[in-house]
Amino acid sequence: MTEDRTEELWAAEAPEPLPAAEGLFAVSEGAAHLNHGSYGAPPLPVLRLREQLRAQEELDPDGFFADLPARVAGARTAIAADLGVDPAGLALVSNVTEAVSIALDSLPLAPGDRVLVTDHGYGVVNRAAARRAAEAGAELRVVELPLDAPDEAAVREAVLAAVDGRTSVAVLDQITSPTARLVAGPGLLAELRRRGVTTVVDGAHAPGMLAAPVDPDADFWFGNLHKWAFAPRPCGVLAVHPEWRARVRPLTVSWEDHRGFPASVEWRGTGDYTPWLAAPAGLALLRGLGAAAVSGHNAALARYGQRVLAERAGLRPLPATPGVWMRTVRLPAGWAEAEEGAREVMGEVWRRLGTRVAVRPWEGGGVLRISAQLYNRAGEYERLADGLAGLLKA
Numbered sequence: 001m002t003e004d005r006t007e008e009l010w011a012a013e014a015p016e017p018l019p020a021a022e023g024l025f026a027v028s029e030g031a032a033h034l035n036h037g038s039y040g041a042p043p044l045p046v047l048r049l050r051e052q053l054r055a056q057e058e059l060d061p062d063g064f065f066a067d068l069p070a071r072v073a074g075a076r077t078a079i080a081a082d083l084g085v086d087p088a089g090l091a092l093v094s095n096v097t098e099a100v101s102i103a104l105d106s107l108p109l110a111p112g113d114r115v116l117v118t119d120h121g122y123g124v125v126n127r128a129a130a131r132r133a134a135e136a137g138a139e140l141r142v143v144e145l146p147l148d149a150p151d152e153a154a155v156r157e158a159v160l161a162a163v164d165g166r167t168s169v170a171v172l173d174q175i176t177s178p179t180a181r182l183v184a185g186p187g188l189l190a191e192l193r194r195r196g197v198t199t200v201v202d203g204a205h206a207p208g209m210l211a212a213p214v215d216p217d218a219d220f221w222f223g224n225l226h227k228w229a230f231a232p233r234p235c236g237v238l239a240v241h242p243e244w245r246a247r248v249r250p251l252t253v254s255w256e257d258h259r260g261f262p263a264s265v266e267w268r269g270t271g272d273y274t275p276w277l278a279a280p281a282g283l284a285l286l287r288g289l290g291a292a293a294v295s296g297h298n299a300a301l302a303r304y305g306q307r308v309l310a311e312r313a314g315l316r317p318l319p320a321t322p323g324v325w326m327r328t329v330r331l332p333a334g335w336a337e338a339e340e341g342a343r344e345v346m347g348e349v350w351r352r353l354g355t356r357v358a359v360r361p362w363e364g365g366g367v368l369r370i371s372a373q374l375y376n377r378a379g380e381y382e383r384l385a386d387g388l389a390g391l392l393k394a
């Protein structure tokens with residue numbers, strides 16, 4: 001069913017800041033960080049814990065590494081409990097960039113198969129799918145999702161309309177990077193499973209933001225904890241459906257290879273494992289603040305930000321998924337239509353307005369994305385909107 005969400009946008013008010021989050025983050029107050037969605041920003045107590053772990057490592061490297069497999073397993077169990085998944089089906093990874101290659105390398109693909117991605121998919125994820133398809137002699141099909149799709153049902157229909165008997169794999173976002181839309185939402189993965197399509201789900205933004213981030217119908221699902229789940233960078237997770245676990249191909253052969261998934265994926269020789277060890281503390285901090293309170297604040301602030309960008313800068317708001325902590329507006333035609341132009345706009349917004357935003361190129365006018373996290377304030381979006389109005393006139 002199509003619902004009209006426009007009314008809701010024009011009525012958006014700025015939420016009150018959460019008192020418990022005061023002074024929790026390290027991001028500089030001299031600038032507006034409205035791009036939490038790209039790299040996240042871990043809270044100070046989590047950063048301190050990570051530093052303590054690094055100090056422990058340096059005091060006795062041999063002892064630290066000897067104990068690591070057990071400590072990593074402990075972190076995995078705690079993270080799995082928070083995500084609501086079976087720890088035997090979850091591996092810790094550095095990030096989504098790594099996870100997508102592991103997932104795609106673990107899948108059988110034959111010449112003539114079709115791999116489906118969308119044009120809202122993250123660039124690196126789509127490139128990984130393109131390379132894997134080319135190596136297997138399979139065909140890559142890029143589904144175009146309308147920027148103006150009014151709701152998730154319309155997005156879902158666009159994906160399903162592109163599935164045919166040759167489609168063997170679908171690589172889909174949970175929340176898209178350029179447009180902050182929910183694609184692999186409730187029901188879509190179950191329907192794809194019913195049609196015999198293997199699903200690879202990019203949940204980069206889901207942990208911390210969505211109440212139930214892992215859909216049990218996903219064959220492979222991965223996400224980042226360093227974006228919205230308060231973990232230090234880099235910290236990702238890969239959840240694998242039981243039927244695939246024995247077939248997972250780790251990125252490298254390691255001392256834990258013989259143990260199979262998930263240890264075989266996690267162990268990468270000498271490296272920095274402290275983000276994983278600190279991640280459960282980030283999740284505990286988030287839960288302590290109250291998932292509903294954080295979500296209510298961030299979703300409302302993102303919506304308010306979108307409203308002021310539309311009202312004060314005259315930028316067209318793109319349809320949004322309620323509850324997502326990022327929103328988008330469309331830049332006028334001629335602005336950021338290609339990669340270089342998008343980079344220029346981001347650079348100008350930073351140099352002239354002291355604000356970090358994400359801009360992705362789009363034919364007919366780029367897409368500017370704002371994020372909202374507990375350290376952001378309404379005034380930052382208002383100043384951005386006023387500044388953009390001037391910048392776009394120049």
Ligand SMILES: Cc1ncc(COP(=O)(O)O)c(C=O)c1O
Pocket residue numbers: 037038039095096097098122125173175176177202204205224
């Ligand atoms: C949807 C999506 N997928 C994948 C990534 C890549 O994440 P990473 O660089 O941590 O691998 C991002 C990062 O912004 C993203 O937004």
